[in-house]
Amino acid sequence: MKAEYLNPFVHATKNVLETMAQTKLTGKKPHLKEGVSTYGDVTGIIGMASDSVEGSMTISFPSACILTIVSRMLMEEAKTTIDNDIVDAVGEITNMICGGAKAEFGKLGLSFNLATPTMVTGKGVEIHHHSDVPIIVLPFETDCGTFVLEANLASK
Template identity: 30%
Template sequence: MKINADIVNPFIEAGISVIKELTGIDVRRGHLTYRVTPAPAYEVSIIIGVFGFVTGQVVYSMKKEVAVRLVQRILGDVSAKQMKELFVDTLGEVANMITGNATSLLNKRQDHSLTITTPAIVTGSQVSVRLVPTPTVALGMYTPYGPIEINLSLERKEEGA
């Protein structure tokens, strides 16, 4: 794995900043662990691909209760029907904003270009997500509602490759 603090830190910065901006809640940086796969730890997962001088995938993971509370904070006073209709799109947009902000920071620092894919959102405790087993850095973030995990399975391309 060719991932270091220069790649990890923008995701931590963006995660804390975006969630605080959208919800008004405090977010704390948590654990940092290494895994053999970016498999999500919780039943709500948002997967985004990253391409450019760094390539791979970012997998956001949280418990359903955490996702519901975050979406409620973002959407405000909406009906149960609206909440259900907007739930997945809102989560996708949050992950998109975090990944977009992080890649924007990386683009500025590296003077290169990264692009991201449209988010894929998977929810449910009976659903399993199988991802290519690649070395992963798992970043924990703690909110008053519970943990959020950002799994970075990214590899820096070699110059000239």
């Protein structure tokens, strides 16, 4: 995956969560993903395709982190467990981040079509991508914990 493909994801993630959930993010050092298991307890996955590039974006949150983020987004008391509302919120976050990244990719001359996000719950769920391209893990630190965004984009 080209290095310039990472910045749209980083910028969009920071913009969405700092704006929508009043949650300050600090990006940590990206690294290659080892294995195929999800990082957190709730994960959003979305496919991306253009005329020349295709792949996916995954965002995965531990319970405590996403429960706090969603409570901030909705300006409500934090829930204590993952429920359908939390899973739906992860779908919306996935859409907003990928949509923001899509806009930035447009500035690079790439126009993506986005799939409908899929959400999975459970830590360590195996996700198998269609691409053989290495998956880049972008960890983010917040005051409510660490979550990861994973991206893999490859030329067709």
